[in-house]
Amino acid sequence: MTDAAQAARATAPGRVLDIDRIRADFPILAEKINGKPLVYLDNAASAQKPIAVLDAMDHYYRTSHSNVHRGAHTLGDRATTAYEGARETVRAFINAGSTREIVWTRGTTEALNIVASGLAKELKSGDEILVSHMEHHANIVPWQMVCERTGAKLRVIDVNDRGELDQDSFEQQLNDRTRVLSVAHVSNVLGTINPVRDMIAKARAHGAITVLDGAQAVPHMKVDVRELDCDFYAFSSHKLLGPTGIGVLYGREAVLKDLPPYQGGGEMIERVTFEKTTWADLPHKFEAGTPAIAEAVGLKAAIEYMEGLDRELIEAAEKALLERARELVHTVPGMTIMGTAAHKVPVFSFQIAGLHSSDIGTLLDQQGIAIRTGNHCAMPLMARFGESGSARASFAFYNTLDEVDQLFSALAKLQRLFAG
Incomplete structure (x- = not known):
């Protein structure tokens, strides 16, 4: 042993x-690298893939590939069943209340951009967005762009010398002007697990929308979005043994339904005329164009592999x-x-x-x-x-x-x- x-x-x-x-x-x-057995210690950037993921994607392409939702034929039905089955697997994995709350994205970065862009319509000068000093750029830059558009102010929670979020700093900056709290569940640099459940409860008491970057959390711990009580939770497939090119945005349905679409195109519409377009129901109104079907299948296989351990x-x-x-x-x-x-x-x-x-x-x-x-x-x-x-x-x-x-x-x- x-x-x-x-x-x-x-x-x-x-x-x-x-x-x-x-x-x-x-x-x-x-594999051998430079003649030496590979020692792969870059898992926070992207984890490696088990055979189960590789086989699932290969099987999909060999037996079931078609576009989803629109094909009036057997392959279309197979692809749609696999694609929406993956959404249900993700729902169960994070204990979301409904597949309507699971939006496919290209990764954590796009998921956070969808939230930031969508919430911009609710923000104005004098409002505050609270992030932390330990955030990945993907949870800083989109909010800066929102501040430039709306006049809202970005506030920053301090990090102490141990690499923990300073809770005194958090509570001092949290107030009734705080409209959004968006923080990392786990730091990609320090590995710190943040006390997000308590922070969410305090932010919600001030009426703030709560957003978690979960990219570094889901590979290492069980995540229950209903227990966390967050409004939004974002993560990527490729850090969770799955393929690149796909990620997940969980949104509490009551909040997600009021968020405007991030992109326009096919699939995310109910009806289009030159006078007006109406959106499809959740979650499809956020999923414009042909989706990453094989990647969704791969993520499903990755989650099933993890849950088999x-x-x-x-x-x-x-x-x-x-x-x-x-x-x-x-x-x-x-x-x-x-x-x-x-x-x-x-x-x-x-x-x-x-x-x-x-x-x-x-x-x-x-x-x-x-x-x-x-x-x-x-x-x-x-x-x-x-x-x-x-x-x-x-x-x-x-x-x-x-x-x-x-x-x-x-x-x-x-x-x-x-x-x-």
Whole structure:
């Protein structure tokens, strides 16, 4: 049994995460990079895909491809059934109340833009939009664009030195002028899990619309949008073992129905004349044009794969990976970690004195180790910590403790060779 399987053993006898079987489900993990076995630690950017996802998309294209909703033939019916079946799978996955609340998007970024653009009609000068210092650019820039259009003001929740949202800052800035609270459920740079349920409750008491960027949360934890009580929740398929090119916007039906369409075209209409167009019912009024049908099928397969695993063991395995990384920081002289929050997913960003983050990434790639470098689309957060960028290692349940050890062994070697 591997170290990762041992670390993930649960309290009940016999419950063990079979990491070797799981890794066999991901063909790319057998690749060699620069002659070395691939150690893939860039999962926060995009996770790898299991055979189940690849097979589901291939089967769809081989047996069922057609456009959806409009075809008066068998293939059209098959494609529509697969496509709308995927929507139901997503609904159940996040416990939405209805498939009317599940809108297909191209990813988290488009989902957040749909919300920001749609809410703009409700905003005016003097209104405030509350975001945080740890947001991805996708949850900053759309709101800045809305502020420019409406005269609303962007307010920012501080982040403390541990990489947590400063709750005093949040409560001081939350007021009756706050029309929107839009924050990350989990930080893509720090891995911090934010106390969003409590923040949502406080924001709703002031009448604010609540929006969560869930891109980094859904791969690592169970998300229940009704328990969170948010108005909107956005996430991407490709971080959840699924394909690129598709994402999800959950919208509470009572709020979503009043949001105007983001794009116009076919599929999202009820009736078109040159005098007036009326919109289709939810969720279709937000889904203009031919959709990403195979990608929806792939996301469904990814969710079914995840739900076929023991989530308790998965979370235990990922916690063990993060704890091993924390234990090994001292083995690399000059290494510092950004953010030490108590509640984190297995994502950590770091610097090594004397080494630029891009050089770290390039040198690790020569050893077959894939990490992320740069500002991670979070420039304001980098500035908050006085950095222009960082290296970031992000783990998934298919990683092993041995791979964490390989990362730190390689980093210690780089430090000795180049930073000394």
